[in-house]
Amino acid sequence: MSQPSNETKTSSSSLASDEEMRKLLKPSPSADDILKVLRSSYCNDGDDVKVSKQLESYDDCNYLVEINNTKYIVKVHNGVESGYYTNKKNDDGCHIDLMKKIFRHLNKPEFKVKTSLPMPTTNVSKKDGEHSGASTEDGFSSIHKLPVVSASHSPHQLVVQLLEYIEGIPMSSCRSLSIETIASAGIYLGRVCVALDDLTNNDEQACKIANHYHAWDGKNTLDIRKFVQYIDKQDRREMVQSVLDKFETTLVKGGASEQFRKGILQSDFNDANIIMKNDINGEIAGVIDFGDSTLSWRVLDISVAMTYAMLSVYGRANRGLSAAAAMLRGFHSIYPLTSHEQKHLRLLIAARLSCSATLGAYSYHMNPSNKYLLLHAEPAWTALDLIWGQCCKNPGMASAIDNLFYVACKKTSTSSGGLFNCTDLSIPDPCVVDLLESVRKHGGDTSEPPEKRTKIQEETDTKPSITFVTGNKKKLEEVKRILQAGDGKTEKKVEQLSFVITNQKIDLPELQGSPVEIAKEKCSLAAKEVGGAVITEDTSLCFNALNNLPGPYIKWFLDDCGLDGLNNMIAFSEDKTGYAQTVVAFCPGPGEDTIIFDGRTHGLIVPPRGKLDFGWDPIFQPYESGGLTYAEMSKEGKDAISHRSRAFLQLRDHLSKEADTIKAKIK
Known part of the structure; x- marks a missing residue:
């Protein structure tokens, strides 16, 4: 993943200065101020303009408005960010420029993500007293003198943007949430991160702008030490200090953070920034607010999301750990974490909660009239005690949470309604009394008698066998998984196969010709060698720029070229398109006709990404994968769209429909 090599350095004094100035320069315009800004920079004469209401925000100011009956969001940026924008050099960019880049990139149709696009200013220059605004060079923001929290700094030059409104309601406004909705949000964040990786890899200026210091960037967690003094309770101060000490010894001095992948982050995927289409079916409409975006550890995006899932309406109902695990399950299905990243999730969640609670205490000290600053205060302390405080007292608790997160990543399946199945994660927090504890089944209990063999297991022993010609156990595992998964997309399975699939390694001569010709001849030879029914598979990777080469010779090209x-x-060539092809051949026995099943998946040839233990998977990115290579996808996700899956599911249909005929030939 491309990224600048030099990272901006700062200290806790920089954090103090940054946070202090953000509180002082928080915009505080009235509805009348916003109306004048709109008429000055974003409306034409005669437009019908209404300012509906002010929205909750942390250190900037947002208003919901209507122009000619169309809803928009007016964002007034904090004085700190506005200062960076107005003082930048012509060839430099600032965070507001980064947000514009992110908005435009994420809204590309291939990423299946919706966020707020900036609207252009009007071309007509109008004057309206001190609210008259200068349109910026790109024509998508304006600069106005507006009041801020600090009277001594008012009025202040602030950058204003008119943003597209995403129709729906914030997740924070939903009266109730299901665990499946939390998982759906995780899926959406996974798509956001895929899109942000693409931006990171292809826009050097975006990376340069994003490589700046931000107080809420998780890698700067140690910088909150100066603010611990504002925590009023000693036990809470000690708990935060314990998190900071572990963060320093493990991630900083211990070097564990060096193995984290890096990229441009969303950084603030919380329930106030997740827009739902409604509060009924759990469908995500979009994501807003990239004000905290920075270049940092990619794992922070999911650890932040898990943190705020714990604080959601679902998580606060004594389901905090369940909410975090569901968010992780959805995310991991689209953007798989490495085992190293998974290992440090609990610490990173504790670090985010420590920052939120500590800086919240400081912010409230600076601005006690802003009750919004207390929104997550007590729930954040409760969550921090759950994820960290109780674990310090009971190490078994820490192991149990880590195992819960492991299970969340290990299992991914959908329910009949198309939502993720999270029933195994739907558990209460430890504070809830378990009324069924005495009869609860424990994973470590081995005292039960051996499980009786089912009728299906007994019938399997008598089924005719078909030999899959391979010595590769991973291929056998994948093929069996596909053949047992029905349509490859849901949990619904078709009727049980009438055959047992075994495997055998056979040395066959290297053949030449088209993929279909090679497959037919190879399968016929294998049937003679085995003396029975066989399945063979020939896989090709075809580059359109090379007239479908390497094709069936991909194995030799990969060995020689890497x-x-x-x-x-x-x-x-600018043409990076291609397709993966699997030709599956089936022959019931020596002398019988061979039947061909051709499966293809189209996509792009890209630089290698993901696990490197399965051939050329790291360089093939299917169009249907949401920006992931085969090597980055979960097993279930890959099975749903892979060329191999499509070919073997054709075989599955044939084996089911012609079972009796095939059995007669095998016998």
Whole structure:
């Protein structure tokens, strides 16, 4: 993932200065001020303009408005960010420029993400007293003198944007949430991160702008030490200090953070920034507020999301750990975490909660009249005690939470309604009394007698066998999984196969020709060698720029050139498209006709990403994957769209429909 090599350095004094100035320069315009701004910079004469209401915010100011019956959001940026924007050099960018880049990039249709696009200013220059605004060079923001919290700094030059309104309601306004809705939000964040990776890899200026200091960037967690003094209770101060000490010894001095992947982050995926289409079916409409975006550890995006899931209406109902695990399950299905990233999730969640609670205490000290600052105060302390405080007293608690997160990543399946199945994660927090504890089944209990063999298991022993020609256990595992999964997309399974699939490694001569010709001849030879029914598979990776080469010879090209060499083969061409093809051949026995099943998945040839233990998967990015390579996808996600899956599901249909005929030939 591309990124600048030099990171902006700062200290806790920078954090103090930054946070202090953000509180002083928080915009405080009235509805009348906003109306004048709109008429000055975003409306034409005769437009019908209404200011509906002010929205909750942390250190900027947002208003819901209507122009000619169309809803928009007016965002007045904090004086600190506005200062960076107005004082930048022509060839430099600032955070407001980064947000514009993010908005435009994420709204590309291939990412399936919706966020607030900035609207252009009007071309007509109008004067309206001190509210008259200068349109910026790009024509998508304006600058106005507006009041801020600090009277001595008012009025202050502030950057204003008119943003597209995403129709729906914030998740924070939903009266209730299901665990499946939390998982759906995780899926959405996964797509956001895929899009942000694409921006990181293809926009050097965006990376340069994002590589700046931000108080809420998780890698700067240690900088909150100066603010611990504003926590009023000693036990809470000690708990935060324990998190900071562990963060320092493990992630900083211990070097564990060096293995984290990096990219441009959303950084603040909380229930106030997640827009739902309604509060009934749990469908996500979009995500807003990229004000905290920075270049940092990618794992922070999901750890922040898990943190705020604990504080959601679902999490606060003594389901905090369940909410965090559900968010993780959804995210991991789209953007798989490494085992190293998974290992440190609990610490990173505790670090975010420590920052939220500590800076919240400081912010409230600076501005005690702003009750919004207390929104997450007590729930944040409760969550921090759950994820960290209780674990310090009971190490078994820490192991149990880590195991819960492991299970969330290990299992991903959908329910009949298309939502993620999270029934195994739907558990109460430890504070809830378990009325069924005495009869609860425990995973470590091995005292039960051996499970009786089912009728299906007994019938399997008598089923005719078909040999899959391979010595690769991973291929056998994948094929069996596909053949047992029905349509490859849901939990619904088709009728039980009438055959047992075994495997055998056979040395066959290397053949040449088209993929279909090779497959037919290979399968016929294998049937003679085995003396029975066989399945063979021939996989091709075809580059359109090379007239479908390497094709069936991909194995030799990969061995000789490697993953980078395969990419270099089409460096001369702008056409990076191609397709993966599996030709599955089935022959009931020696002398019988061979039947061909052709499965294809189209996509792009990209630089290698993901696990490197399964051939050329890291360089093939299907169009249907949401921006992931095969190597980055979960097993279930890959099975749903892979060329191999499509070919073997055709085989599955044939084996089911022609079972009796095939059995007769095998016998």
